[in-house]
Amino acid sequence: MLQGEEYSVSLKPDATRNGLTVRDSTLVVSLCPATRENFDRFLRDWYRRQARKTFQAAIARWLPLFAEAGYEVPAPRLKIFAMRRAWGRCYYTKGLVTLNLHLVKTPPACIDYIVLHELCHFVVSNHSQAFHRLVESFLPTWRETDAQLKAFARAHRVIG
Numbered sequence: 001m002l003q004g005e006e007y008s009v010s011l012k013p014d015a016t017r018n019g020l021t022v023r024d025s026t027l028v029v030s031l032c033p034a035t036r037e038n039f040d041r042f043l044r045d046w047y048r049r050q051a052r053k054t055f056q057a058a059i060a061r062w063l064p065l066f067a068e069a070g071y072e073v074p075a076p077r078l079k080i081f082a083m084r085r086a087w088g089r090c091y092y093t094k095g096l097v098t099l100n101l102h103l104v105k106t107p108p109a110c111i112d113y114i115v116l117h118e119l120c121h122f123v124v125s126n127h128s129q130a131f132h133r134l135v136e137s138f139l140p141t142w143r144e145t146d147a148q149l150k151a152f153a154r155a156h157r158v159i160g
């Protein structure tokens with residue numbers, strides 16, 4: 001599962017090194033050595049790199065919009081963890097955002113929405129009305145996206 005799309009994984013066990021190419025909706029994984037352990041580690045690392053790339057791109061899309069609207073939001077440090085319950089967290093005093101590794105499995109609109117949510121905490125720390133007004137000023141349809149994310153997570157047992 002990646003950005004809301006389902007992929008199957010096919011193995012090329014006779015490779016000379018680890019590698020991965022995406023062909024239509026198949027992840028073709030080359031492994032050397034072709035062990036379960038190597039497969040698990042390689043795929044986990046690949047997922048993590050995809051997540052970092054995807055989340056950083058979302059942050060880079062939102063930040064100029066905050067600046068345009070007159071808010072000073074720093075480019076945060078980003079940490080990625082596989083979390084059970086939360087999609088993300090903003091440590092606004094530390095300039096740090098943590099995001100759930102599993103978020104990369106969800107549709108792009110959901111990723112954008114969660115990244116926006118965490119960045120908004122640099123302006124309003126709590127979940128007050130002012131916070132939701134701020135989110136809404138950037139993403140008027142956030143309630144629908146929020147519902148979409150919850151439905152997706154339930155349907156695909158992503159977290160929880």
Ligand SMILES: [Zn+2]
Nearest residue numbers: 117118121127
């Ligand atoms: Zn929040």
